[in-house]
Structures are given as C-alpha cells and as structure tokens.
Amino acid sequence: MDQVYKVAPQLLKFLSHLLGWLPWIGKPLAAFLGNPPAWLVMAVAIAIPILFVVAVFPGIFAYTTLVERKALGRIQNRIGPNRVGRWGILQPIADGVKLLTKEDIVPRRADKFVHFLAPVIAVIPSVLLFSVVPVGAGLVPVNLNIGILFAFAVSTASVLALFMGGWASRNKFSLLGAMRAVAQVVSYEVPMVLAAVAVVMVVGSLSTLRIAKAQSGGFLNVTNWFVFRPWGFVGFVLFSIGAMAESARTPFDIPEAESEIIAGYHTEYSGFKFALFQMGEYLASIAMAGITVTMFLGGYNGPGSGPGILGGLISMCWFFVKLAFMIAVNIWIRGTWPRVRVDQLMGFAWKVLLPMSIVNIIAVGFWHYLTIRPIAWLVTTLWLVVWFVVLSKLAATEKFAPRTYRYAS
Amino acid sequence: MDTIFWILSAITVIGAVLAISLRNLIHCVLSLILFFLGIAGHYFLLRADFLGAVQILIYIGAVAVLMLFAIMLTRHVTGDEGPREVLGGKWWAGMGTAIIIAGLLWAIVRKDALAQALPTGVAATSVAEIGKVLVTDWVVPFEAMAVLLTAALIGAVVIALEEIIRKR
Amino acid sequence: MSIPLGHYLMLSAFLFAIGLCGALSRKNAIIVLIGIEIMFNAGILNLVAFWHYKYFTTLTAQMFAIFAISIAAAESAVGLALVIAIYRFYRSVDVDEITSLKG
Numbered sequence: 001m002d003q004v005y006k007v008a009p010q011l012l013k014f015l016s017h018l019l020g021w022l023p024w025i026g027k028p029l030a031a032f033l034g035n036p037p038a039w040l041v042m043a044v045a046i047a048i049p050i051l052f053v054v055a056v057f058p059g060i061f062a063y064t065t066l067v068e069r070k071a072l073g074r075i076q077n078r079i080g081p082n083r084v085g086r087w088g089i090l091q092p093i094a095d096g097v098k099l100l101t102k103e104d105i106v107p108r109r110a111d112k113f114v115h116f117l118a119p120v121i122a123v124i125p126s127v128l129l130f131s132v133v134p135v136g137a138g139l140v141p142v143n144l145n146i147g148i149l150f151a152f153a154v155s156t157a158s159v160l161a162l163f164m165g166g167w168a169s170r171n172k173f174s175l176l177g178a179m180r181a182v183a184q185v186v187s188y189e190v191p192m193v194l195a196a197v198a199v200v201m202v203v204g205s206l207s208t209l210r211i212a213k214a215q216s217g218g219f220l221n222v223t224n225w226f227v228f229r230p231w232g233f234v235g236f237v238l239f240s241i242g243a244m245a246e247s248a249r250t251p252f253d254i255p256e257a258e259s260e261i262i263a264g265y266h267t268e269y270s271g272f273k274f275a276l277f278q279m280g281e282y283l284a285s286i287a288m289a290g291i292t293v294t295m296f297l298g299g300y301n302g303p304g305s306g307p308g309i310l311g312g313l314i315s316m317c318w319f320f321v322k323l324a325f326m327i328a329v330n331i332w333i334r335g336t337w338p339r340v341r342v343d344q345l346m347g348f349a350w351k352v353l354l355p356m357s358i359v360n361i362i363a364v365g366f367w368h369y370l371t372i373r374p375i376a377w378l379v380t381t382l383w384l385v386v387w388f389v390v391l392s393k394l395a396a397t398e399k400f401a402p403r404t405y406r407y408a409s
Numbered sequence: 410m411d412t413i414f415w416i417l418s419a420i421t422v423i424g425a426v427l428a429i430s431l432r433n434l435i436h437c438v439l440s441l442i443l444f445f446l447g448i449a450g451h452y453f454l455l456r457a458d459f460l461g462a463v464q465i466l467i468y469i470g471a472v473a474v475l476m477l478f479a480i481m482l483t484r485h486v487t488g489d490e491g492p493r494e495v496l497g498g499k500w501w502a503g504m505g506t507a508i509i510i511a512g513l514l515w516a517i518v519r520k521d522a523l524a525q526a527l528p529t530g531v532a533a534t535s536v537a538e539i540g541k542v543l544v545t546d547w548v549v550p551f552e553a554m555a556v557l558l559t560a561a562l563i564g565a566v567v568i569a570l571e572e573i574i575r576k577r
Numbered sequence: 578m579s580i581p582l583g584h585y586l587m588l589s590a591f592l593f594a595i596g597l598c599g600a601l602s603r604k605n606a607i608i609v610l611i612g613i614e615i616m617f618n619a620g621i622l623n624l625v626a627f628w629h630y631k632y633f634t635t636l637t638a639q640m641f642a643i644f645a646i647s648i649a650a651a652e653s654a655v656g657l658a659l660v661i662a663i664y665r666f667y668r669s670v671d672v673d674e675i676t677s678l679k680g
Contacts, residue, residue: 114435146536149462156470160442163477167435175481182474206536414580418588425592425615429599429608441611448618455629460642467650472614479657480607483664507594514590518583523631538636539643547640554647561651565658 008045012036049141053130060323061282062092068331075335102271107170110268114168119273122161122280125154129287132208136300136316137307140209147208148200151291152193155246158284159185162255162265165277169268177264180342181255185246187349192242194357195235198364199226199295208291212299221305225298230380231363234388236296238357240329243288245349247281250334254342256281289326297322351395359387413454421447434480442473459536585626592619606660606670610653617649 016033020026036044066088070080081088106115132147134140144150159182166178200206203214218224226232245252255264266277293299302318305311340348363380370376424444431437445468452461543551593616600612621642628638664670 111433111435114439117439144458146458146462149459149466149536153462153466153470156466159470159474160477163474164435164439167477167481182478186474204537411580414584421588422591422595425595425599428611428615429595429603434605434607437608437611441614444615445618448622451622452625455625456633457625457628457639457642460625460639460646463643463646467646468614468618472650472653475654475657476607476611479660482661483607483670503598511587511591514587518586521583523582534633534636534639539639542636542640550640550644554644558647558651561655565654568655568658568662 004045004048005041008041008048009036011048012041012044049131053127053141057127057130057283057286058279060286061279062096064282064286064327065095066091067327068334071328071331072335075332096275099275100272104271104273105268107268109170111168111170114164115268116273118161118165118168119269119276119280121164122158123276123283125158125161126280126283126287128154129284130290133287133290133294134209134212134299135319137305137312138209139300139312139316143209144207146206148196148206148211148291148295151208152189152196155284155288156189158280161277161280165269166265169265171262171268173262174265174267177255177262177267181248181265184248184252184254184342184345187346188242188245188252188353191238191349191353191357192246194354194361195238195242196295198231198235198357198360201361201364202226202231202368208294208299212294212301215298216301216305220303221301222298222303225296225301227296227298229367230377230384231360231367232296234356234360234363234384236292238353238360239292239296240326241353243285243292244330244333245345247285247288249281249285249330251337251340252345253334253339254345257339285330286323286327289330290323293319293322293326297326347395352391355391356388359384413450417447417450417454420444421451435477438473438476438480441476442469445469445473456532457534459534459539582626582630585630586623589619589623589626592616592622604671604673606663606672606675607657609672610656610660613656614649614653617645621645 012033016030019033020030022029066081069091070082070088073080081091084090084094106112129151131141132144132151140147162178162181162185166174166176166181169175199211203211205211215224215226227236244250248255250257256266257264266274269277300315300319302315302321305315305318363383366383367376367380370379421444424440424442424447427440428437428444431440445464449461449464449469452458452464596612596615596619598612599615600609603609603612624638624642624645628642632638660670663675667675669675
C-alpha cells in the first residue's frame with residue numbers, strides 16, 4: 001500500500017490533536033507526534049497494513065467457522081449452533097475460550113521442540129498469503145513484483161507443518177496420516193500452479209495488482225473477468241479444485257476427516273495447538289479463495305469500482321462480496337459432496353488435472369496468437385472441450401451400473 | 410541496510426553450523442531450513458527477487474521435504490550417533506586452523522580493490538526479462554534442464570521402487 | 578548499502594567450509610547430503626554477489642544460478658533415492674559400513 005506513506009503523517013497529526021489535551025504528557029506528546037521523526041513515520045506506515053491483515057482476516061475466519069456450521073446444519077436438515085447468543089453469534093468466541101483453556105497434552109516420547117513448532121509453521125504461510133491479495137483498487141498490503149510466485153512459494157512451505165506434526169507425535173498412525181496429507185498437498189500443487197501460469201501468461205506480470213487491473217474495463221467492469229474466457233473458465237475450475245485440495249477441504253479432506261486414520265497428523269494435538277492447526281487450514285482456504293478471486297473473478301472490479309475514494313470503497317465491497325461467494329461455494333461443496341478415496345485422489349490429480357492444465361496453457365497460446373477474436377474463441381473452446389472429453393474417457397477406469405432409485409413409500 | 414546484512418548472515422551461519430552438528434536428524438533438517446531462509450534473504454537483499462522466491466519454492470518446499478521423507482524411511486532402531494572423532498578428538502586444532510585461514514583470507518580481501526567495490530544502484534531484475542531470455546538466448550540449456558529433470562524424476566522413482574519389483 | 582563485496586566473499590567461504598566440514602565429518606549419509614547442499618548454496622551466493630557488484634547489467638549470472646539450483650535439486654533427489662535403496666540392502670546409512678561394491 002503505497003498510499004500509507006502519505007497517510008501515516010496525517011494519522012500521526014490526527015493522533016497528536018486527539019491526545020493533546022491529556023494533563024501532563026499531552027503537550028510533549030502532541031509536539032512529538034506533530035513533527036514525527038522518520039523512523040516513526042515508517043513504523044506507522046508498516047504497521048497499518050499489518051494491523052489491517054491481522055484484524056480483518058482472522059475475524060473473517062472466526063465467522064466463517066460459524067457460517068459453515070450453520071450452513072452445514074441446514075444442508076443436513078438441522079439448525080446449526082444457536083445456543084450461544086442469538087443465532088449462535090458468540091459461538092466462535094466460545095470455541096476460542098474452550099480451546100484456549102483445554103489442557104495441552106504432549107505425548108511423553110514426543111519431540112517437544114518439533115511438536116511445538118509444527119502448529120506455528122502451519123499458520124505462518126496462511127497469514128503471509130494475505131499480504132499479496134488486493135482488497136481494493138490499489139490496496140494490497142505489500143506490492144510485490146513477484147506476487148503470485150511469492151504466494152506459491154509460501155504455500156509450499158505449509159507442507160512442512162503437516163510432516164512435522166505427524167512425525168513429532170511419535171504415533172505410527174499420525175505418521176501415516178501425515179504422509180498421505182503430504183502426498184495429497186504436493187500432488188495438487190502442480191495443476192494449481194500451472195492453472196495460474198495461464199493467467200500470468202495473458203497478463204504478462206506476476207504482480208497481483210496488475211492481474212486485477214487487467215480485468216477492469218469492459219461492460220460494467222464485468223465482462224473482462226478472466227472467468228468469462230474459455231481458458232479462464234477451465235483455469236478457474238482447476239485452480240479451485242487445487243485450492244480445495246491444498247487446504248484439505250472436502251472432498252479432499254482425508255488428512256483431517258474423523259473417520260480416517262484417527263485424525264491424521266493432528267491426532268496428538270489438543271487445546272491451543274489444535275486451534276492453530278484449524279486456523280491455519282481455514283485461513284489457507286480463505287486466502288486461496290482471495291487469490292482465486294484476484295486471478296479469475298476480477299479481483300476488486302465490479303460496477304462502480306475505479307480510482308478515487310468512492311471507487312476504492314466500492315471496489316473493496318465488491319472484493320469482499322466475491323470472497324464471500326467463493327467461501328460459500330466451498331461450504332456448499334463441503335456439505336454436498338462425498339469424500340474421495342485416496343487412490344482416486346492421486347489418480348485424479350496426476351491423470352486428469354495435470355494434463356488438463358497443460359492443455360489450458362496451450363489454449364492460452366492459441367488465444368494470444370489468433371488475433372481475430374471469434375476464431376480465437378472457437379478454436380480455444382473446441383481445443384479445451386475435445387481434450388476434456390478425451391481425458392475423462394481415458395481416466396474413467398471403473399464402469400458403473402446404471403443407477404436405480406428406491407423411494408420411501 | 411547494513412544491519413540487515415549482519416542479521417541475515419548470523420541466521421545463515423548459525424543455521425549451517427547447527428545443520429551439521431545436531432544429534433537429532435530432524436533438528437538438523439529444520440536448521441537447514443533456517444539456513445535456506447537466510448540465503449533467500451541474502452538473495453532479496455542483493456536485488457535478485459526471482460532467485461529468492463525460487464530458492465524458497467524449491468529448497469524449502471521440495472528439497473527439505475524430500476530430506477524429511479528420506480530420514481523417515483531410513484530410521485535406525487538404535488538412534489543417531491553424533492559427529493565422528495576427527496583429528497583424534499582435538500577440536501582445538503581444527504578451530505585454530507580455521508582461525509588462521511580466516512585471518513589469511515581477511516588480510517587478502519582487505520587490500521583487494523575488486524573486493525572493496527561498493528554497488529552502484531542496482532535495480533531489481535524483472536521476471537519478464539528472465540522469461541524472455543530463457544526462450545531466446547538460453548533455450549538450449551533450458552531444454553537440456555527439462556530433459557535432466559525428467560531423467561532425475563524417473564531415475565529416483567525407479568531406484569526407490571526396486572524392492573517392490575524384486576519381490577514379485 | 579555500504580557492504581563491500583569482500584564481506585559476501587568471506588561469508589560464502591565460511592559457509593562452504595562449514596558444508597565441507599559437515600560432509601566429511603559425519604557418519605550418516607543424509608548429513609553428507611546436507612553438507613553438499615550447504616556447499617551448493619554457498620557457491621551460488623558467491624555468484625549472485627559478484628553479479629550484484631560488477632555485472633548487474635546482464636542476466637547471465639541469474640540464469641546460471643537458476644540452472645544451478647535446478648541441478649542441485651535433481652541431484653539431491655537422486656542422492657536421497659540412492660540412500661533409501663542402500664538402506665534397504667545394508668539396513669544402515671552409516672558411510673563406514675557401506676564398503677562393498679557388490680549388490
């Protein structure tokens with residue numbers, strides 16, 4: 001956020017006026033804040049994006065857990081939590097208090113240092129991912145030239161936390177669960193990154209701000225979204241599937257499902273460390289939803305967004321609406337689809353998604369070099385559809401009998 | 410900016426020293442990860458942004474995980490031994506030699522004009538240039554690298570799978 | 578930034594020496610591979626330091642570094658696969674015990 005370097009001195013001046021009336025320290029404090037030294041301005045300018053990320057996104061995480069439980073409840077024909085406060089509004093606070101005050105059990109022969117470090121390493125990449133997501137026109141916490149590359153580099157570091165959690169617990173079943181989780185995450189990273197490469201090829205830059213800016217314009221700022229292009233639609237589907245598998249959400253939630261090998265890599269964690277694992281997973285899925293919105297759904301673009309203060313506020317609203325939509329789709333899929341078996345999972349990643357993502361990159365090549373737009377649309381769509389049909393026929397290994405339905409009489 | 414250099418160097422050197430001297434292998438790999446992070450920080454400080462991101466992506470994301478898997482698959486029953494006895498156990502001999510060599514290096518470097526050069530305003534290289542160069546001037550090494558990586562992938566899988574093939 | 582090039586050269590020399598010491602003085606084959614990785618990284622750091630101070634108008638050093646990192650990753654993958662295969666046969670990864678070329 002380059003604007004913070006202009007906002008920081010004004011904020012300090014405002015604070016100096018506000019605090020100037022305090023009895024003894026008011027006047028010197030006002031003088032200090034009114035003419036701030038350079039390091040103070042820089043410190044405040046750095047602190048503003050950090051506070052924004054730390055205040056907004058964990059709040060979204062807390063209420064996502066509540067919305068998820070109520071939505072899953074409604075899908076399963078029951079009401080979700082509604083005891084703690086009207087409509088269960090205070091439920092996340094109750095959950096937080098419960099997990100904080102639970103006893104922290106560490107197995108006797110566990111490796112204490114690694115056992116302690118694993119939840120920390122689970123959370124750090126998820127929070128770092130938020131630093132490259134643009135929440136409004138020109139409003140990204142850190143404006144990196146290599147934004148998307150940084151996001152993927154950081155998300156591969158979360159693999160370590162899975163392995164460390166499973167290893168340090170000295171539990172054979174934890175280790176097996178951790179190995180399966182690592183295999184799943186590492187397999188789905190590849191089609192996810194290749195789907196993002198398609199977008200980067202079209203925009204010509206790895207910076208998330210430029211990717212979002214490239215989707216502005218068009219009718220009502222909507223028709224330029226990449227999801228409305230053939231390669232963009234396929235890329236969107238591939239990236240969403242990869243993002244769901246990265247953060248271990250159903251239908252890929254083998255690492256953390258209750259009916260799988262105990263609880264996988266976080267079996268031996270209780271209390272606050274377990275809360276950190278959950279927070280890392282949910283924050284990763286929200287951050288990946290944010291990156292999906294940036295790359296495919298137009299980022300902060302929507303009717304009325306643009307430069308200037310009012311346009312900036314409208315663009316922030318549009319970003320959060322789209323983020324909420326992606327989170328809602330995630331929750332909906334969690335409530336309705338069954339879990340994938342682990343060999344089906346690996347087969348799907350390597351036999352279907354990876355070839356499809358390479359085909360998508362070639363489609364972007366066609367799109368770029370066929371300059372007559374209708375021909376480009378036709379060729380690209382045909383190419384993608386043909387390859388999709390071929391891959392699904394090749395990868396379908398089990399033949400199912402036609403379904404018979406039995407209804408309750 | 411200078412203090413950042415010293416802090417990053419301290420992290421890197423401590424990570425490397427711990428990586429070769431801890432008794433528990435997993436702790437060794439964790440301090441190796443700290444070492445990789447320090448080197449990535451040095452790359453960012455030297456304005457090689459793409460290289461720093463690639464360092465994190467490949468070394469911490471892939472090589473470190475590979476080492477953890479290899480450690481897990483080759484566990485002893487009895488646990489790990491520490492460092493071997495070198496120089497008949499007289500560690501002060503090795504330390505003295507290291508200090509003498511470091512002093513000699515310092516004396517050479519202090520007077521050399523090349524080594525005392527200061528940088529003159531380097532802008533970060535853009536990834537677009539690297540991409541363009543990879544497919545125009547450097548396309549042959551790029552394709553050779555692709556073949557090498559494919560061969561390494563297939564070879565590693567075949568070597569590690571040998572047991573299952575033999576049992577049939 | 579007022580760090581002369583010599584500091585970077587000394588740093589990479591230190592790291593190379595630490596990696597070499599680790600590769601030579603431990604019994605476990607995996608720590609030997611860790612030492613080799615440290616040596617690789619020290620060398621590439623040296624290269625990038627020279628690029629920053631003298632040759633930053635061309636991209637040759639960055640290309641070299643990218644290819645070197647890829648080759649190092651491939652080499653460590655194959656090396657670790659070899660260690661796993663050796664463990665299966667000898668039931669140990671102690672470099673002092675892996676003494677025969679048979680098998």
